[in-house]
Amino acid sequence: MHRTIKYTSKIFIAAAAGLFIQQSAKAQDTLKEATIDIITNYQPKLRDAAKLNLTASLPATDSSRSKMNYNIPALNLNFMYQPVPLKPLALGKDSLNALQNNFIKVGYGNLSTPLIQAGVGSGRNDQYNLGLFFNYTGSKGDIQYQDYSTMNILGSGTYFAEKFEVDGRVGFNRNRVNYYGYDHTLIDLKEEDVKQVFSEVFAKVGLRNRPADPKGFKINPNVEFIAFKDSYKRQENTFVANIPVSKEIFDDIHVKVSGVFDLSAYKMDGGETINNNVSSVRPAVEITKPSFYLRVGVNPTWTNKETYILPDITNDIHIAEKKLILSSGWVNYINKNNFRNLANMNPFIADYPNTILNTKVQEIYTGIKGTLGSHFNYNTKIGVINYKNMPLFVNDATDPKKFAIRNEASLKATQIHGEIGYIDEEKFQVRLGATYFDYGKQETELKPYGLVPLNANLNIQYTIAKKLQLKADLFAFGGNYYVIQPNDFNKTDGAFDMNLGASYDITKNFGLWFNANNLFNSKYQRWNGYQSYGVNVLGGLMIKF
Template sequence: MNIQAIYNKRTFFISALGLTGLLFAQKASAQEGLKQETIDIISTNQPKLRDAYKLNLTASLPGIDTSRPSLKYQLPALNLNFMYQAMPLKPLALGKDSLSYLQNNFVKLGYGNYKTPYVQAGFGSGRHDMYNYGLFVNYTGSKGKEIPDQDYSNLNVLAAGTYLLPKFRFDGSIGYDRNTVHYYGYNHDTANFKKKDLEQTFNQITAKVGMQNRPQNDWAFTFQPEVKFILFNDSYKRTENTFLLKVPIRKQVFEDIYIKAEGIFDLSTYKEGSNRAINNNIASIHPSVDIMKPGFVLHAGVNPTWSNGKFYLLPDIVNESHLVRKKLILSSGWISYFEKNTYRNLANKNPFLAGLPGEMLNTRVEEKYTGIKGTLGSHFNYNTKFASVTWYNMPLFVNDSADTKKFTTRNEAQLRAFQLHAEVGYIEEEKFQARVSFDWYNYNKQETEVQPWHLPAFQGDLFAQYTIAKKLHLNADLFALSGSYYLLPNKDFDKTKGAWDLNAGASYDISKNFGLWVNANNLFNTHYQRYYLYPTYGFNIVGGVLIKF
C-alpha cells in the first residue's frame, strides 16, 4: 500500500475521532455541562525512505590482441585477348653531355704578296675537371717591294696551363717572342747600308705563375697573387730584366659593399753594353671600397705610389649613376696612375728606337672625366667620355739628328689635352655586329717641347662583321688617322699627312674541319707614315686554309 495513503488515512482517523469526541462532548455538556480536556501531541509522523544500496564498479580495458590476422582474398581470373602485343620494357641509356665536342687543335696556313708566309697553330687539352693546357705558335713576315729593306718578321710561342684543386687554382705560362725590323727610314738614293747593319731583333722571354683561391661563398676573402719574370734584349746588346708581383685581395663586408687592396711591385734593370745599370722601380698599394647597388656604383680609393724613390698619393674615384635604368648612365671619375717607361714598353710603341738616352722618368697620368653610356633597345649600345688629361714626364719620339732613321726620346715635363671619346655598337646575335669609335685630343699646353711630337690628334675605327648561313664570315675595318708633328734636324718642324686605311677579310667553312680564309689590307694603297720616314706597306693580301681537329 502507498505510504502516503496510510498517512492520509491515519490523519483522517485521528481527525474523525477528535470530531466524534467533540460532538460527544457537546452532547454531554448539553446534558451534563462542559468539561475541560487537554490533548498532548507527542510527535509528528515523518516518513523516511531507506538509503539505497550503491554498487562500486571499476572499469578496465580489454587485453590487446597481438595476433596477426591472416586474410585471404580470392579474385576471379580475367582473361583478355588483345590484337596488339606490347614490346617488353627496357631501361633507357643515360643522356649524352650537353656540351659539344671541342675542336682543341687548329692549323692556319697562308701566303701573300710581299713574300708573306703565314703560319698559326694551336693545340689544347680540352675539358678536364682538374687541369687543362695549351700551346700556341704564330709566325709571319714580309719583304718590301717599293722600298728596300722594308722587311719584318714576327714569331710568337706561348705554352700555358691551369691546375684546379677544390680550394685553389694554379696558372702558369711561358712564352717567347721574336720581332725583327729594319731601319729603312733613310734616303735610298744617297745612302747604302748592309742588311746586317739595319736589322734590329727584339727577343723576349716571359714566365708567369699565379694562384687564385676558390671560395665556397661570396663573403669569403678572394686573393689572386701573380709573379711575372720578363727578359728582354735586342741586337745591340741592350738587355732589360723585369720582376713584377701583384697581390690583389677582395672581401665582401655587407650585402653590396666590398673592400679591396692590391699591392704591386714592378722592378726593372736596363743595361746597354758595359755601361752602368739603370734601375726603374715602381711600388704601390691600392686600397679601395666598392659600393654596388642597383642603379649606383661607386669605387673610392687612393693609390699611394713610390716611383724611383719619390712618393705620390694618387686619386682613384669612379662613379656610375643610372639616370634611366641601363639606358642612360652617368659616368664620372678622377683617376691617376703611372705608365712605366722601360725600354721594352717604349720599343713596343716605336720599334725604331735607338735605346734609352739615360735614366727615364715614368709618366704620371691624371684624368678627370665625365660622360654617358648605356643601351638603346636590345641591339644598340653607346659610350661617350669628355676628359681633361695631363701627362707628367711624357716621352716624345723625335728623329735622331745624327741618324734620322733612328729615334730618340724627349721628355715633356707637362702635356695637357682635352679628350673626347665616343663609340656606338650594334649587335644582332652572332649574325651581324658593327662598331664605330673615335678619340680626339686637343693638345693645348706643353711646357718643354714646341709640339707633341708624333702624337696624332685623331684616331677613328669602323668595324663590321656579317655571317651568312653560318658558313661565310665577312668583316671589314676602316681606320682613320690624323697627321702628327715631327722635328727636323734643323730644329724646324712639319706635319705628316692624315690617312685612311681599309682592311677586309672573309672565311668560309667548307666542313666542320676545313675552311678557307683571305685578308686584304690597305685597300686604298696609301703609304702613310705613322712615324716620319717610315711609310707603311701598300695593298697587301694573304690567304690560305684552316684545319680544325
C-alpha cells in the same frame, strides 16, 4: 485654422414645416430658411497603431539521419591493352659535340708574306686545361730593307683544385725590323747596319682561391718575369708581383687592397745598370648596386725617388636602368717608361736615356653610356688629361733613321671619345669608334712630337649560314708632328684606309680564308720617314681537328 460648418437641425426642420403650413395659408408670403453657424477648432489626430511583437527563432535541429538507397549496376569492362611494367631507363650520353681544339692555318701573300699559325688544346677537363700556340709571319716591301718578321710561341695552362686554381704561361717573342727610314739615294747601307731584332722570354704564374662563401676573402696573387733584349746587346730584366685581396664586409660593399711591385733593371753591354722601379699600395672601397657603382681609393706610389698620392675615384649612376648611365671619374696612375715598353711603342728608337722618368697621368672625365634595346650599345666620354714627364719621339739629329726620346715636363690634353655598336647574336656585328686628343699646352717642347691626335675605326662582321664569314675594317688617324731642325717642325699626313677579310668552311675540318689590307693603297707614315707597305693581299687554308 478655423472652419465655418453649416448644419440643418430638427428644430430647423420643424420650423420649416410650420412656416410651410403658414405659407400655404398665405401664398403671397416669402419662404425663409433659418441656418445655424457653428464655429469650432479642427484638430485632426491619427489613431494609435496596433503593433505586432515578433520574436525570430531558428527551427529545431533535425538530427535524424536520412537513409539513402543506391543501386549501381555492375559493369564488366574488357581491356585489349595490357600495361608494361615500369623499368628505369639508362641515362643518355653527353650530347655535347667534340671540341675542335687543334688548328693549322697557312697562307701566302703578294709581299712575300708567309703566314703559319697552329694551336693545340687539351679539350674539356674538370681538373686542368692546356694550350700551345705558334705564329710566324713576315713581309718585304718595295723599299730596300723594308722587311719585318715576327714569331710568337705561347704555352698556357690552368689546374683546378677543390679550393683554388693555379694558372701559368710561358712564352717567347721575336720581332725583327729594319731601320729603313732614310734617303736611299744619298746613303748606301748594308743589311747588318739597319737590322734590329727584339726578343723576349717571359713566364707568369698565379693563384686564385675558390671560397665556398661568396662573402669570404678572395686572393689572386701572381708574379711575372720578363727578359727583354735587342741586337745592340741592350738587355732589361723585369719582375712584377701583384697581390690583390678583396672581402665583402656588407651587402654589395667590398674592401679591396692590392700591392704592386714592378721592378726593372736595364743594362747595355759594358755600361752601368739603370733601375726603374714602381711600387704602390692600392686600398679601395667599392659599392655595387643594381643602379649605382662607386669606387673610392687612393694609391700611394713610389717611383725613382718620387712619392705620389694618387686618388682613384670612379662612379656610375643609372639614370635609366642600363639605358642611360652617367659615368664619371678622377683617376691617377703611373705609366712605366722602361726599355721594353718604349720599344713596343716605337721600335725605331735609338739609345735608352740614363735619366728616364716615368709618366704620371691624371684624368678627370665624365660621359654617358648604356644600351638601346637589345642590340645597340654606346659609350661617350669627355675629359681633361694632364701628363707629367711624357716621352716624345723625334728623329735623332745624328742618325735621322732612329728616334731620340725627349721628356716633356708637362702636357695637357682634352679627350673626346665616342663609340656605338650593334650586335645581332653571332650573325651581324658593327662597331664605330673615335678618340680625339686636343694637345693644347706643353711646357718643354714646341709640339707633342710623335703623338697621334685622332684615331677612328669602323668594324663590320657578317656571318652567312654559319659557313661564310665576312669582315671589313675602315680606319683613319691624324698626322703627328716631327722635328725638321731646331725650333722648326712639320706634320705627317693623316691616313684613311680599309681592310677586307673572308673565311669559308668547306667542311667541318677544312676551310679557306682571305685577307686584303690597305685597299686604298695609302702609303702613310706613322713615324716620320717610315712609309707603310700599301696594298697587301694574302690567303690560304685552315684545318681544324
